[in-house]
Amino acid sequence: xxxxxxxxxxxxxxxxxxxxxxxxxxxxxxxxxxxxxxxxxxxxxxxxxxxxxxxxxxxxxxxxxxxxxxxxxxxxxxxxxxxxxxxxxxxxxxxxxxxxxxxxxxxxxxxxxxxxxxxxxxxxxxxxxxxxxxxxxxxxxxxxxxxxxxxxxxxxxxxxxxxxxxxxxxxxxxxxxxxxxxxxxxxxxxxxxxxxxxxxxxxxxxxxxxxxxxxxxxxxxxxxxxxxxxxxxxxxxxxxxxxxxxxxxxxxxxxxxxxxxxxxxxxxxxxxxxxxxxxxxxxxxxxxxxxxxxxxxxxxxxxxxxxxxxxxxxxxxxxxxxxxxxxxxxxxxxxxxxxxxx
Amino acid sequence: xxxxxxxxxxxxxxxxxxxxxxxxxxxxxxxxxxxxxxxxxxxxxxxxxxxxxxxxxxxxxxxxxxxxxxxxxxxxxxxxxxxxxxxxxxxxxxxxxxxxxxxxxxxxxxxxxxxxxxxxxxxxxxxxxxxxxxxxxxxxxxxxxxxxxxxxxxxxxxxxxxxxxxxxxxxxxxxxxxxxxxxxxxxxxxxxxxxxxxxxxxxxxxxxxxxxxxxxxxxxxxxxxxxxxxxxxxxxxxxxxxxxxxxxxxxxxxxxxxxxxxxxxxxxxxxxxxxxxxxxxxxxxxxxxxxxxxxxxxxxxxxxxxxxxxxxxxxxxxxxxxxxxxxxxxxxxxxxxxxxxxxxxxxxxxxxxxxxxxxxxxxxxxxxxxxxxxxxxxxxxxxxxxxxxxxxxxxxxxxxxxxxxxxxxxxxxxxxxxxxxxxxxxxxxxxxxxxxxxxxxxxxxxxxxxxxxxxxxxxxxxxxxxxxxxxxxxxxxxxxxxxxxxxxxxxxxxxxxxxxxxx
Numbered sequence: 001x002x003x004x005x006x007x008x009x010x011x012x013x014x015x016x017x018x019x020x021x022x023x024x025x026x027x028x029x030x031x032x033x034x035x036x037x038x039x040x041x042x043x044x045x046x047x048x049x050x051x052x053x054x055x056x057x058x059x060x061x062x063x064x065x066x067x068x069x070x071x072x073x074x075x076x077x078x079x080x081x082x083x084x085x086x087x088x089x090x091x092x093x094x095x096x097x098x099x100x101x102x103x104x105x106x107x108x109x110x111x112x113x114x115x116x117x118x119x120x121x122x123x124x125x126x127x128x129x130x131x132x133x134x135x136x137x138x139x140x141x142x143x144x145x146x147x148x149x150x151x152x153x154x155x156x157x158x159x160x161x162x163x164x165x166x167x168x169x170x171x172x173x174x175x176x177x178x179x180x181x182x183x184x185x186x187x188x189x190x191x192x193x194x195x196x197x198x199x200x201x202x203x204x205x206x207x208x209x210x211x212x213x214x215x216x217x218x219x220x221x222x223x224x225x226x227x228x229x230x231x232x233x234x235x236x237x238x239x240x241x242x243x244x245x246x247x248x249x250x251x252x253x254x255x256x257x258x259x260x261x262x263x264x265x266x267x268x269x270x271x272x273x274x275x276x277x278x279x280x281x282x283x284x285x286x287x288x289x290x291x292x293x294x295x296x297x298x299x300x301x302x303x304x305x306x307x308x309x310x311x312x313x314x315x316x317x318x319x320x321x322x323x324x325x326x327x328x329x330x331x332x333x334x335x336x337x338x339x340x341x342x
Numbered sequence: 343x344x345x346x347x348x349x350x351x352x353x354x355x356x357x358x359x360x361x362x363x364x365x366x367x368x369x370x371x372x373x374x375x376x377x378x379x380x381x382x383x384x385x386x387x388x389x390x391x392x393x394x395x396x397x398x399x400x401x402x403x404x405x406x407x408x409x410x411x412x413x414x415x416x417x418x419x420x421x422x423x424x425x426x427x428x429x430x431x432x433x434x435x436x437x438x439x440x441x442x443x444x445x446x447x448x449x450x451x452x453x454x455x456x457x458x459x460x461x462x463x464x465x466x467x468x469x470x471x472x473x474x475x476x477x478x479x480x481x482x483x484x485x486x487x488x489x490x491x492x493x494x495x496x497x498x499x500x501x502x503x504x505x506x507x508x509x510x511x512x513x514x515x516x517x518x519x520x521x522x523x524x525x526x527x528x529x530x531x532x533x534x535x536x537x538x539x540x541x542x543x544x545x546x547x548x549x550x551x552x553x554x555x556x557x558x559x560x561x562x563x564x565x566x567x568x569x570x571x572x573x574x575x576x577x578x579x580x581x582x583x584x585x586x587x588x589x590x591x592x593x594x595x596x597x598x599x600x601x602x603x604x605x606x607x608x609x610x611x612x613x614x615x616x617x618x619x620x621x622x623x624x625x626x627x628x629x630x631x632x633x634x635x636x637x638x639x640x641x642x643x644x645x646x647x648x649x650x651x652x653x654x655x656x657x658x659x660x661x662x663x664x665x666x667x668x669x670x671x672x673x674x675x676x677x678x679x680x681x682x683x684x685x686x687x688x689x690x691x692x693x694x695x696x697x698x699x700x701x702x703x704x705x706x707x708x709x710x711x712x713x714x715x716x717x718x719x720x721x722x723x724x725x726x727x728x729x730x731x732x733x734x735x736x737x738x739x740x741x742x743x744x745x746x747x748x749x750x751x752x753x754x755x756x757x758x759x760x761x762x763x764x765x766x767x768x769x770x771x772x773x774x775x776x777x778x779x780x781x782x783x784x785x786x787x788x789x790x791x792x793x794x795x796x797x798x799x800x801x802x803x804x805x806x807x808x809x810x811x812x813x814x815x816x817x818x819x820x821x822x823x824x825x826x827x828x829x830x831x832x833x834x835x836x837x838x839x840x841x842x843x844x845x
Binding site: 203207213215216222223224225226228230 | 684
């Protein structure tokens with residue numbers, strides 16, 4: 001038994017040493033994985049690195065990416081929002097109906113589109129507020145509340161579309177089209193919006209009180225309460241931010257197809273959560289990373305893209321590969337947490 | 343000898359907390375383990391019960407050398423520990439808890455009837471009325487304790503380790519417990535009884551061992567040892583040396599904080615007090631007497647059903663801790679890890695969290711934060727081992743200093759400190775006492791809630807004592823001694839808040 005002491009010492013030394021490496025791995029892990037994935041894509045098909053393919057890929061990842069940035073806040077503050085996919089479909093549906101009906105009054109001009117965009121943002125804000133207020137004031141688990149609102153929004157859009165598809169007026173579609181298909185300085189507009197949201201999100205999460213409070217609440221709500229933080233208000237704000245992000249993603253999404261149905265945005269919530277988790281944010285809260293989320297969203301799209309470029313694995317196995325990557329990513333994170341954690 | 347330990351040592355990192363402890367337990371004796379908080383009592387018994395491993399030293403059961411790797415192994419040898427913080431599965435029933443991990447079976451299935459009968463028998467022996475089918479969550483703390491003891495009995499414990507079993511019990515429950523201990527003693531069970539309540543130990547202990555700062559300072563039969571002698575051995579020095587002198591109060595010390603007729607549903611029935619400038623007002627009473635509930639209701643953390651709070655003579659409405667912070671009232675919770683610090687956050691962010699606004703314009707200024715943190719390290723002597731990143735990695739004493747630094751960021755005029763030295767080493771205790779002295783010297787006022795009698799006596803100008811939700815009295819000057827406090831804490835003396843309101 002007397003030999004335990006030196007062993008303990010060694011173990012401790014090892015611990016402190018490996019913790020230094022873990023920090024780097026945790027911060028840079030998602031980026032390294034992304035680089036590895038890109039390398040793989042390049043080896044499989046040189047066309048992967050083509051400008052067209054890259055910009056196409058980033059454009060596609062923008063929807064999930066923008067939503068996932070909102071989800072990063074919600075999850076960091078210890079919450080969860082399962083309603084985002086259904087919310088996106090609902091917002092898209094309302095937006096289309098509204099713009100179609102505004103055509104009579106304002107014509108197919110920019111006013112109609114702006115009103116639609118404004119309504120979308122407002123709707124997202126309200127939907128997020130409802131999620132937040134019911135979770136905090138009603139003291140119901142976020143999982144249950146947003147599972148409920150998910151069902152509500154999903155059925156509402158189906159009802160609005162009468163079981164079919166809502167289509168945007170062709171005139172409005174022409175005006176609105178560039179929001180998805182256009183580009184500025186050679187960069188597609190959705191990618192620019194994605195980047196903007198990411199930068200704002202990064203500043204918000206890492207350099208403002210709001211962000212710091214999200215970390216504190218997600219780590220330990222009681223401590224936050226005893227630190228004079230408006231816990232309920234901050235948590236509700238994360239859901240509202242999530243709602244705005246969903247609205248932004250929807251605004252970009254609508255001109256892509258010009259329609260919405262009960263099948264719009266299905267499983268987006270899970271993809272968004274997956275992007276957040278791959279990026280190194282802890283699902284149980286208290287630890288969040290915006291750039292990790294961005295990388296996570298791009299990786300998810302990249303997997304599909306690479307599978308498209310190769311015949312080695314069937315495209316139908318997209319979900320399988322994504323699933324494996326999510327589990328492996330979380331396993332790696334947990335393994336390093338276990339070594340350094342309290 | 344049923345159980346004996348020889349030269350047990352234990353270190354946490356570089357911090358050695360036990361030094362060459364010898365301990366012998368005979369069948370059928372109650373052996374009291376005495377010591378202040380942080381003396382190493384809990385560490386020692388955790389080693390005996392298999393929850394911790396000794397860094398060096400040997401342990402024998404029935405003269406056979408043992409080295410437990412888990413509490414299960416210790417339990418198999420009949421060494422059972424009843425935890426200070428009860429370790430029951432809250433949502434399971436009493437009987438399910440009693441047999442948790444060693445369920446009786448008939449074939450593949452649980453033998454519920456046999457388990458119920460044996461639980462009932464065990465509970466009857468304890469003279470409790472706990473229903474074996476009740477959920478543990480719905481029981482009072484003392485009943486939960488009884489369930490823990492019943493659990494130990496059904497496991498045929500030969501060595502029963504009780505870590506401060508009476509901390510949460512009422513007086514009549516303590517009597518039942520002591521009767522039970524006597525019966526166990528007659529059955530040949532060895533009981534290791536941890537406490538720092540000398541009165542209790544006088545009643546039941548056959549032998550006594552005193553620890554101080556991790557060293558064994560005395561061991562022997564209880565007969566022939568006086569309470570006073572043991573108290574001195576525990577503390578190791580005169581109280582005068584432990585505590586800084588009291589701050590001289592001005593004659594007309596203004597009242598900075600006053601609470602009138604406070605009522606908190608289910609916790610405080612009646613309490614009023616005043617706090618003067620530069621004063622330390624101690625709060626004594628047993629755990630569960632309503633001290634924390636009263637203070638938290640004053641601060642607005644808990645809902646009160648009646649009562650008024652006055653700050654500098656003006657009525658104020660405090661609905662949330664934020665309102666108290668705005669009134670420059672700081673609160674150090676007794677639960678450092680659960681309510682005080684964000685354990686997985688870095689130290690700097692923990693210090694600035696309470697008053698983060700002061701470090702923003704409008705984005706968080708990392709330089710200002712770092713500056714505040716460095717100042718805190720200096721001022722509170724926070725000792726950082728290399729590569730400490732999160733608050734969880736700090737020792738208890740350093741966590742307490744970090745928490746002090748955190749609440750001091752609001753520049754408080756009133757500092758309310760709840761159990762400031764729980765689980766803290768003696769050296770840090772001194773520093774915290776000195777810090778409280780500095781606060782009052784600077785004209786700030788302190789409310790000190792403590793379960794350590796000597797702390798209350800050594801630091802307070804006045805001591806308010808609570809008993810079962812009633813503030814029974816406020817003691818002053820010569821009245822502040824252990825006996826008086828005990829009498830008010832047990833409700834023997836003092837009636838209501840009426841007399842002391844004008845005191």
